Amino acid sequence: MNVIETKDVSKIYNADTIPVYALDKVNLTFSKGEFTAIVGPSGSGKTTLLNIIGGLDDASGGSVMIDDKDILKLKGNQLIDFRLKHIGFVFQAYNLIPVLSAKENIELIMLLQKWPEKERKNRTQEMLQVVGIANKTDSRPSQLSGGQQQRVAVARALASKPRFVLADEPTANLDSKSAENLLDVMLKLNEEEHITFIFSTHDPRVIKRARRVITLEDGKVVSDVQQNTNIKNQ
Amino acid sequence: MKTLLKIAWRNIWRNRTRSLVVVISLAIGIWATVFILAVSDSLHIESLKDGIEYKYGHIQIHNPEFIKNEKIELTIPNGDKLLKEIRNDNQVKTATGRNKVSGIIASAGYSSNVKIIGVIPDWEEETTLLKSRLSLGNYFSDSIRNPLIIGEKLAKKLKVKLGNKVILSFEGKKGTLLTSTFRITGMYTATQVRDEEMLIYADHKDLTKLAEVEGQYNEIVIKLKDLEQLENYIEPLKTRFNQPNVLIQDWREANPDLEMISDMIYQMDIIVIIIVLIALAFGIVNTMLMSILERYKELGILMAIGMNKTRVFIMIVMETTLLSLMGGAIGMIIGFITITGFSYKGINLSLFSEGLSGWGFNEVVYPTLELRVYFLITISVIITAVITSVYPAVKALMLKPNQAIRKQN
Numbered sequence: 111m112n113v114i115e116t117k118d119v120s121k122i123y124n125a126d127t128i129p130v131y132a133l134d135k136v137n138l139t140f141s142k143g144e145f146t147a148i149v150g151p152s153g154s155g156k157t158t159l160l161n162i163i164g165g166l167d168d169a170s171g172g173s174v175m176i177d178d179k180d181i182l183k184l185k186g187n188q189l190i191d192f193r194l195k196h197i198g199f200v201f202q203a204y205n206l207i208p209v210l211s212a213k214e215n216i217e218l219i220m221l222l223q224k225w226p227e228k229e230r231k232n233r234t235q236e237m238l239q240v241v242g243i244a245n246k247t248d249s250r251p252s253q254l255s256g257g258q259q260q261r262v263a264v265a266r267a268l269a270s271k272p273r274f275v276l277a278d279e280p281t282a283n284l285d286s287k288s289a290e291n292l293l294d295v296m297l298k299l300n301e302e303e304h305i306t307f308i309f310s311t312h313d314p315r316v317i318k319r320a321r322r323v324i325t326l327e328d329g330k331v332v333s334d335v336q337q338n339t340n341i342k343n344q
Numbered sequence: 345m346k347t348l349l350k351i352a353w354r355n356i357w358r359n360r361t362r363s364l365v366v367v368i369s370l371a372i373g374i375w376a377t378v379f380i381l382a383v384s385d386s387l388h389i390e391s392l393k394d395g396i397e398y399k400y401g402h403i404q405i406h407n408p409e410f411i412k413n414e415k416i417e418l419t420i421p422n423g424d425k426l427l428k429e430i431r432n433d434n435q436v437k438t439a440t441g442r443n444k445v446s447g448i449i450a451s452a453g454y455s456s457n458v459k460i461i462g463v464i465p466d467w468e469e470e471t472t473l474l475k476s477r478l479s480l481g482n483y484f485s486d487s488i489r490n491p492l493i494i495g496e497k498l499a500k501k502l503k504v505k506l507g508n509k510v511i512l513s514f515e516g517k518k519g520t521l522l523t524s525t526f527r528i529t530g531m532y533t534a535t536q537v538r539d540e541e542m543l544i545y546a547d548h549k550d551l552t553k554l555a556e557v558e559g560q561y562n563e564i565v566i567k568l569k570d571l572e573q574l575e576n577y578i579e580p581l582k583t584r585f586n587q588p589n590v591l592i593q594d595w596r597e598a599n600p601d602l603e604m605i606s607d608m609i610y611q612m613d614i615i616v617i618i619i620v621l622i623a624l625a626f627g628i629v630n631t632m633l634m635s636i637l638e639r640y641k642e643l644g645i646l647m648a649i650g651m652n653k654t655r656v657f658i659m660i661v662m663e664t665t666l667l668s669l670m671g672g673a674i675g676m677i678i679g680f681i682t683i684t685g686f687s688y689k690g691i692n693l694s695l696f697s698e699g700l701s702g703w704g705f706n707e708v709v710y711p712t713l714e715l716r717v718y719f720l721i722t723i724s725v726i727i728t729a730v731i732t733s734v735y736p737a738v739k740a741l742m743l744k745p746n747q748a749i750r751k752q753n
Contacts, residue, residue: 166648166746187652194650201749205645209354221347222650266649 113274113306114140114163119172121158121329132158134329135172140274143304145297147311147320155329156310157278163308164197164276165189176273194222198267198305200277204259206251212262213238213247219270237265241295257288264292268299274306281313289315348655352662355635363667366631370624370671370725371678377620378679378721381613382711383691388609390709394535395602396595398472401439401565402574403581404598408591410562416445416551417517419560421589427564431467435577437569440467441561443551447514449494449544451502458498458544460514462551471567474532474545481506481530490550492526495540496533504528512546516555524554621724624668625732632664632736643740644748657737664733665726672725676718683711 116139121132133155140146148156161167163174165181173180176196184192193199198219206215216237220230238244241261243254251259260280267275277296281289293316300307309316317323325333356363396402405426410418420426423441430439443462448455465484469475474493475483484491492510494502504510509525516522526546534540552558568577574594582592596603636643643656651659690708 161746164648166749167744187654190647190650190652193648194652199648201645205641205749207351207642207646209351209358214350218347219649222655 113142113144113176114138114308115175116159116163117173117175119159119162119174120170121155121162121167122170125170131329133162133169136326136329136331138324138331138334140306140308142273142306143300144322145300145307145320146322146324147309147317148324148326149311149317150326150332152312154326156326158329159326160276160278160308160310164199165193194219196273198270198272198275200260200263200267200275200280202279202282204251204256204263204283206259206262206266208251211248211250212243212254212258215251215262216265216269219266223270225270233269237269240299241265242291255288256283257285257291260284260288260292261295264295264299268303268305271303272305274308277307277309279311279313280309281311281316286315289313293319345658348659349662352659352666355639355659355663356667359635359638362631362634366627366667367671367674369627370668371675373620373624374672374675374721374725375679375682377616378676378713378718379682379711380616381717381721382679382683382713383709384609384613384616385713385717386709386711388606389712391535391605392602395599396571398474398477398534399539400595400599400602401471401567402571402595403566403568403578404593404595405564405566405585406562406591406593406598407589409589411591414444414446414562415515416443416555416562417557419443419557419562420564421587423561423564424559426585426590427561430564430566430581433577435568435570435573437567438467438470439564439566440464440471441548442468442563442565443548443555443557443560444562445514445551445555447512449498449502450511450513451504451508454502456498456501456541458494458512459542460512460551461543461545462548463545464548468545471565477532477534478530479533481528483530484547485529488527488529490524490526491529491547493530493532493545494528495543496531497537497540498542498544499528499531501541506531512544514555517557522554524550526550617721617724621728624671624725625728628664628668628729628732629735631667632660632733633739635663636660636736636740640743640748644743644745647743648745648749653741656740660737660740661730661733664736665729668725668729672722676722679713680718683713686710687712 116136119133119136123130123132136155136159148159150156158167162169162182165184169182172182174182181189181192207218210218213234216234217230220233225233235244238247241264243258243261243265246254246258251262254262260283264280267277280296281292284292296307297319299305309320311317320337322334322336324331405420407418407420427439427441430436441464445460447458447460449458463474469483478493479496481493484493492512499505502510506528508528510528511523512526513521513523532540534543549558552560568574578592578594585592646656647653687710690710692708
């Protein structure tokens with residue numbers, strides 16, 4: 111079952127002068143429960159593709175179908191509400207809300223989605239346990255290490271059980287141990303909750319553990335391979 | 345909403361120094377506004393009270409021709425009968441009749457222009473408390489011929505003392521010049537220097553005898569038991585004495601200068617409030633724009649993860665309103681404490697006494713401010729805060745999440 115389908119998605123900068131193709135007619139489909147890495151050199155269009163799939167950026171052409179709905183046609187609050195309901199984001203720079211504690215950051219999306227208080231609290235506790243920072247619930251982001259902040263970011267993205275999670279180089283700022291731990295957490299959630307994960311990454315540790323690897327170069331898909339990985343033991 | 349409020353509140357205190365500077369400036373601005381309004385309103389109320397209590401009463405009756413041309417022979421037709429009838433009215437506390445004429449007072453070496461007011465001693469005392477304002481000497485006495493009460497400042501100008509004789513000259517009937525000697529039996533002080541130098545009081549009987557208008561009045565002054573009943577009383581009164589040469593006016597109509605001062609004070613109050621609110625608005629806009637610029641990336645993240653534009657807008661309006669309310673509330677509390685303190689002790693404005701008395705104001709002012717004015721200022725501050733928050737909020741809504749997220753702080 112396809113969750114996302116991109117059809118001829120293009121992103122062109124300087125269309126009127128010297129056009130630069132950030133994405134050039136990208137056609138991809140993503141199924142439920144995938145754990146996919148999008149790789150490629152800097153400037154190949156990885157982040158642009160993720161931003162367009164997540165409705166954070168406009169495309170110059172094509173469509174992004176999610177549940178038979180072209181999200182490129184959604185505007186303003188419609189698009190924001192769509193992101194709220196269906197997409198979880200994990201950013202390279204964590205991007206937590208600095209005035210909220212770890213627990214409050216995780217709760218935020220559920221609050222915006224108006225979850226009942228009891229369910230929200232339970233889910234927050236559950237996520238804190240899963241990502242392994244249950245002892246840091248009341249710490250503000252500035253009091254957490256990079257790895258801990260990224261765990262909170264993952265917990266925030268996953269807490270509301272989105273259809274899919276888009277992660278833009280989630281391990282770029284983490285040391286090896288933190289990166290491995292985070293990958294373990296994400297794979298566990300992927301397996302247990304069947305949430306689709308799509309990463310953009312340069313990190314061989316992530317690539318190694320992804321089940322599908324899509325390679326982009328100059329805005330074009332140059333390879334799309336399935337990997338048979340034994341995740342835990344690698 | 346609770347979450348938005350929590351985020352808004354914490355955002356305010358991210359930059360403690362800046363927020364405190366804004367709150368303190370707002371507090372000082374609001375305190376100054378409240379205090380200035382209290383002083384100006386109190387000056388105004390005192391001046392009105394002074395005018396009504398000591399000079400004009402609540403209602404005045406004249407011959408309309410007298411208003412155009414203040415001649416002593418232009419009296420109210422059947423004034424004596426009318427006055428007696430009015431004094432018997434239930435709603436009337438007291439009423440008196442007066443004769444008024446412009447003239448010259450002269451001592452042995454000096455002279456001055458004055459307005460001579462002929463009063464019925466007992467009734468005038470009931471109506472305008474003239475007797476209670478005497479600072480020297482005695483009130484009118486039958487045992488002294490042609491008694492006269494003048495202001496202390498006029499006495500100083502004429503270099504006369506109690507018991508001295510002065511000559512009053514004024515225009516009588518048909519342009520005749522009347523002159524007579526009067527003896528100063530009392531002196532009074534007034535809040536207005538101009539009154540103390542200009543208004544002199546003689547016995548109505550002496551003045552009307554001299555002018556040959558005995559038993560007639562140029563002016564009837566009425567004081568009601570309850571000023572609130574003014575409208576209810578004056579309209580039937582106008583119908584009752586609907587005659588061509590009888591003009592009945594309330595204190596506002598009869599004294600347009602008082603109304604003018606009222607309007608001017610009111611306009612000045614509005615101007616002060618507007619100036620403070622404009623300054624406040626610029627301060628808020630500046631602070632909020634800085635705050636939003638600093639949080640550009642964070643606002644982008646909020647919008648990326650699903651906080652819609654309405655919520656972002658509300659959050660920024662909340663931040664602005666909370667900031668303004670804190671400043672407003674502190675300013676209002678300090679203002680209330682200061683005003684209450686000075687309302688007992690009074691503020692001595694003798695440095696500006698000449699200017700103040702020219703407008704009929706007291707030297708010492710006891711500031712008070714009605715609760716509704718505090719309420720009005722609070723509402724104005726909130727409205728200003730909400731209005732001024734719109735621009736920074738709209739600026740925030742215009743950001744594109746992907747660009748904002750890429751921004752390096």
